[in-house]
Amino acid sequence: MTIDSRFLPRPDAGALLHMTLDGAPITARAGDTLAAAILAASGDASRHSTMGTPRTAYCMMGVCFDCLIEVDGQPNTQACMVAARDGMVLARQNGARGLRKLSSTPAQSNADG
Amino acid sequence: MVLRSSEITIIGGGIVGLSTALGLLQAGLRVTVLNGADGDFRASQGNFGLIWLQGKGADFAPYAAWTREAVARWPEFARALQELSGVDLALQQSGGFEFFTDPDEFTAFAQSLAQQQAHLGPRFSHEMIDGDTLRRLHPEIGPEVVGASFCPLDGHVNPLRLLTALQRAFVTLGGEIRTGAQVVEIAQAQGGGFDLRLKDGTHLGAPRAVLCAGLGSSTLAAQLGFATRVSPQRGELLITEKLGPRLGFLSSTIRQVDEGGLQIGGTKANVGPDDRETLSEINALARHAVTVLPALADVRVVRAWGALRVMTPDGYPVYARSPQHPGAYLVTCHSGVTLASLHASLLADWIEDSAAAPDLEAFDDHRFALSAAA
Numbered sequence A: 001m002t003i004d005s006r007f008l009p010r011p012d013a014g015a016l017l018h019m020t021l022d023g024a025p026i027t028a029r030a031g032d033t034l035a036a037a038i039l040a041a042s043g044d045a046s047r048h049s050t051m052g053t054p055r056t057a058y059c060m061m062g063v064c065f066d067c068l069i070e071v072d073g074q075p076n077t078q079a080c081m082v083a084a085r086d087g088m089v090l091a092r093q094n095g096a097r098g099l100r101k102l103s104s105t106p107a108q109s110n111a112d113g
Numbered sequence B: 001m002v003l004r005s006s007e008i009t010i011i012g013g014g015i016v017g018l019s020t021a022l023g024l025l026q027a028g029l030r031v032t033v034l035n036g037a038d039g040d041f042r043a044s045q046g047n048f049g050l051i052w053l054q055g056k057g058a059d060f061a062p063y064a065a066w067t068r069e070a071v072a073r074w075p076e077f078a079r080a081l082q083e084l085s086g087v088d089l090a091l092q093q094s095g096g097f098e099f100f101t102d103p104d105e106f107t108a109f110a111q112s113l114a115q116q117q118a119h120l121g122p123r124f125s126h127e128m129i130d131g132d133t134l135r136r137l138h139p140e141i142g143p144e145v146v147g148a149s150f151c152p153l154d155g156h157v158n159p160l161r162l163l164t165a166l167q168r169a170f171v172t173l174g175g176e177i178r179t180g181a182q183v184v185e186i187a188q189a190q191g192g193g194f195d196l197r198l199k200d201g202t203h204l205g206a207p208r209a210v211l212c213a214g215l216g217s218s219t220l221a222a223q224l225g226f227a228t229r230v231s232p233q234r235g236e237l238l239i240t241e242k243l244g245p246r247l248g249f250l251s252s253t254i255r256q257v258d259e260g261g262l263q264i265g266g267t268k269a270n271v272g273p274d275d276r277e278t279l280s281e282i283n284a285l286a287r288h289a290v291t292v293l294p295a296l297a298d299v300r301v302v303r304a305w306g307a308l309r310v311m312t313p314d315g316y317p318v319y320a321r322s323p324q325h326p327g328a329y330l331v332t333c334h335s336g337v338t339l340a341s342l343h344a345s346l347l348a349d350w351i352e353d354s355a356a357a358p359d360l361e362a363f364d365d366h367r368f369a370l371s372a373a374a
């Protein structure tokens, strides 16, 4: 299911920027924050919290941390505090972030092996 | 409602006071806990949550044995406490590492553990693991780690939930906790027992009194004729954002709390009554964590804090009866999380002087009497 956005783009919009969110193209206008671009693109949740509940940007001013997304591979980034740039790769986060080099299944201890 | 007057009053409602209080309550006594001001230094609200044996008492066999007993009693203690309080303590005792980047420190620690092994015999076991072997078991460990010790008996718990659980269990069983009850003076009352003067000017009577006031203990200890003077030692700690993957190990400096964040600690500084965190120490902790686990390099720290350890002059616990004032006891220690399982059980037998009382002579306060007099 896709949920329509309830936000309109700004009338005094700047240059068109192209990014991807979970691989799908989304656009923003120069001067938009990532949170604004995501809200304009979809009314759907932009992440699921560590407790599994759906969230999206709320305060738009860096306070509530509900807008966390992965930006160019960096997890837990506050989307409302980052300006959109052409070519950014965004991803919704599901649950807690991962670690880059640590496998999620730790190596088995085997003293004889 | 008529309050039944208590038979024994615990001064201090941190982990040590509440564990002791819970044990006495379960031994059938009516117990009141007086807890001081919210602004007091409270180690129980800022600690690392380890239930730790390796290294403890290498130079003092009674402490090695006492800690070993505490670790052995934790599973049953946690089970009962969880049932009474409804609080999940997140206890895990599946072994722990201590990581080394300095070969000399690694060698010195190996000697300490050999000494501890000699004190405890078959009740202890440990391994010294060189860096390459360690990385074969845990490839995520960084190349600068030269070795690690491992003790299968080490573990950890969620320390804030331990404090909450102790409070709830104590109250559920009918214990009384008074908050904002700062004792400023304690004196023998005419006709027996003690007269406690609180900061707000009120007086309370107590047939017997156990002093467990952490860093607030020293003045009252002096009034009761004890020689022990505790002093603060600051430890700084970090906590990171929550991580999805589980770390495959526990260590004395990096542990993953059950909610997912990593707690990184603990520095040591003797800086008096100052629990502020410092950028330089936070930096050093973060560097250490990334050295041990290079994958942490881009993980954010979300909180850092300092807390003051309650240190006796030799670092070992004090369990003492006042010779001048029968019915007054002093109970204070570092590692009050680890020792909680004993404070809530055997210590009540010792205070009650029952048949099951452990021999705690080695932890008496007279060991400081000479230095205090000098």
Ligand SMILES: Cc1cc2nc3c(=O)[nH]c(=O)nc-3n(C[C@H](O)[C@H](O)[C@H](O)COP(=O)(O)OP(=O)(O)OC[C@H]3O[C@@H](n4cnc5c(N)ncnc54)[C@H](O)[C@@H]3O)c2cc1C
Pocket (backbone or CB within 6 Å): B011, B012, B013, B014, B015, B016, B017, B018, B034, B035, B036, B037, B038, B040, B041, B042, B043, B044, B045, B046, B047, B048, B049, B050, B051, B052, B181, B182, B183, B184, B212, B213, B214, B215, B216, B217, B234, B235, B236, B237, B266, B306, B307, B308, B309, B310, B332, B333, B334, B335, B336, B337, B338, B339
């Ligand atoms: C950074 C750090 C890391 C630690 N890590 C570990 C660990 O991993 N494992 C472990 O086992 N231990 C650890 N500890 C030690 C452990 O936290 C302490 O041993 C334990 O919390 C001490 O508890 P306490 O009740 O004696 O003191 P506190 O928690 O300080 O409580 C004392 C209480 O007494 C009250 N009080 C003070 N004066 C008065 C007065 N005059 N009248 C009435 N009440 C008064 C205070 O308000 C306070 O509530 C750590 C400590 C620190 C600081």
Ligand code: FES
Pocket (backbone or CB within 6 Å): A035, A056, A057, A058, A059, A060, A061, A062, A063, A064, A065, A066, A067, A068, A078, A079, A080, A081
């Ligand atoms: S929307 Fe609140 S912090 Fe970004």
